[in-house]
Amino acid sequence: MLADYAEILERALTSLRLADVLDVIVVAVFLYGMISWLRHSASRGVITAICIFVVLYAAARVLQMYMTELLLRSLLAVVVVGAIVVFAADIRRFVDRIGTWRLFGGKARPLETEPVIAVITEAAFRMADQKTGALIAIRGREPWERCIDGGIEMDGRPSLPLVYSLFNPTSPGHDGAMLIEGDRITRFGAHLPLSTNLAAVGRRGTRHTAAIGLSEQCDALVVVVSEERGTVMIAEGGMLKPVESATELKSALSAFSRQHQPQRSTSVVDWWRKPSVQTAALALGVAVAAWFLQVKGSPTVARTLVAPLEFRNLQSQWFIDPSTPTEVRLTLRGPEQAFRLMDPGSVVVSLDMSRLKPGDNQFNIAADNVALPRALTLTQAEPTKVDVHATKLAPIDVRVRVKTTGKLPSGLELIEAAPKPDRVELLSPADNASIELVWTEPVDLAGITSSTTVKTRLVLPKNTRLSDGKNPEVSIRIQVRPRRP
CATH class of the missing domain: 2.170.120.40 (YbbR-like domain)
Known part of the structure; x- marks a missing residue:
């Protein structure tokens, strides 16, 4: 059995093309985006249902369950339309995430470390003791402009007096959110989107609903202080979590900062622990495994097709006798998957007429005359030679x-x-x-x-x-x- 897999691996590597490498990379990037999206999606129940549908369809094809395959194929259009409707918000967020992928440097301003974290932590628990409501939104890497309305623009460094004054009950914007980007307060009194996830909101008020709503639509972290209960909670990834102490809040903010502004580390273990690295490794592994299984499951077959004959570099002063053949019968050999990806109409036998001479000319039909995918080879041509009578x-x-x-x-x-x-x-x-x-x-x-x-x-x-x-x-x-x- 190991010998069989070794033979398959050897065949796969010998037939490896640059297009195959690019194919794996494209699929891996797509899977990376999908896995990252699924990790933060609020519609995991529907995602599970779609995964079950895909598994059932694959099993029906492999086991040749024709009626089940026909039924699932008929429902495919309904499933696709339903998925687009259900995941409309998630799809839009995924597109926004693509816009934040930076290949050549440049970063969004994530939360700065100790000074800003200390101000947020102390201010949140002091306001909780005084039962002063507050909503502090901290930007991650994703854009949040489309999620936020209103508010008053500003540019100030966070400090305890400034935070207290903005959430003072007499302040005109105290019911809105304060937005922090990097080490600056960029807006206050802003309106955040309200969550429709009743299970996560429970019996909590508008501030908590808004905190969950923003964290559902982008990767921001929101600190919310309840003026009724005097409690502190954080919302991230559509989930609301209570914070019992200032130390716990500081740890959560520090972890958020490290996640969105990773520190350089020479430790391979620390590098591997990064969620993005693990997600990328999983996506690449799945893409390589899928490619390998495709090669393994694609037996070598031979097929025959009729290809038209074309004359290249034929100058206008030449006349070709009408009795010249116009088609050639080709027998090709290669993986079945390569035949599936090939368009038979694109296969043409080309003869170079640049050295044509008056009278009879004979051309051999060889692999050089046929443009084929690299995985396919020409084993036979009928006729093997073409006689062309030319008149100048x-x-x-x-x-x-x-x-x-x-x-x-x-x-x-x-x-x-x-x-x-x-x-x-x-x-x-x-x-x-x-x-x-x-x-x-x-x-x-x-x-x-x-x-x-x-x-x-x-x-x-x-x-x-x-x-x-x-x-x-x-x-x-x-x-x-x-x-x-």
Whole structure:
């Protein structure tokens, strides 16, 4: 069994392409975003239901449970639409999170350390002792502008007197939230979104509902002081947690600061303990495992298809005999998954005509003539050789003559039927150099009642074409007049 897996691994590595590496990276990044989203999602019950649906569908396909697979496939559209409706807010937040991923430096201002934490901790418990209500929102990395309304802009360094004055019952903005970004108070009296999660809110008041609401829509941490109970709580990730002491609050704020502004550490253990590193490792592992299982579960097969024959670098002065084959039957070999990803209509056999010579030319059909995915190989072509008879054409200038049929209605006579252009340049084989004129398709005069202009095509001699390669069409000016008695 180990030998089988070793063989599969060897086959996978030998057929590894740059596209496969990029494929794994893209899937890993997507999984990283999804896992990070799921960790903070408030709709985990619905997520569990969707996961069960996916597992059932996969099991139905593997076990060939056709009726179950048909039923689940029929419900797929309903599930997708339902998921979009249920996760509308979460999807919007996920898109906002993508905007915060910074590849080339630049960071949001997270909570500063000791000075600001000390002010928030002492102010919160002093106001709790005095039963003064307060709502302090601390920004993480995600944008929160769309979640917050109103308030008064400011730019001040947090201090005990400033915090007390902002939440003083006589202050005009004491019922709103104070916003902290980095080491600055940027707004006070702001209105936060209210949570609809009744289970998390319970019987608590508006401040607690607003604290949970903001923490559901972004990664902010909110400290809320109850003026009725004189208690301190923190809201993070849509969850409300009571804080029993100043030491506990300080620890929570310090952990929040470390999470959103990680400290440099030379310890591999500390680096591994970071949630983002563990999430990235899990996403990469799942992506690699999925790719490996796909290779393992994709047996080597051979398939035959008919591909059109195209001539590249064929100059306009060459004429190819119509008896030349236009299709080639190809037998390809490779993983079944590669055939699924390949568009059969994109497979073309190309022959390079840059060295074409008059008369008979023979071209071998080889792998170089067919653009295939790297995982597929050409094992057979039918025919293996293509004979191309080519004739070199020379330009000749010929007159255009109009061919008419039928008769004009009684009482009318034809003055002229003048073609435009009246001369064209043809590309013709050397043995057709005696051609002096070319006729148009017949123009029926029976339907002509007045002078008019009609369009018709040229009837080109065999093995000739217009030198400009355009459609052989001309305009004919037909002039008539009443017949003289």
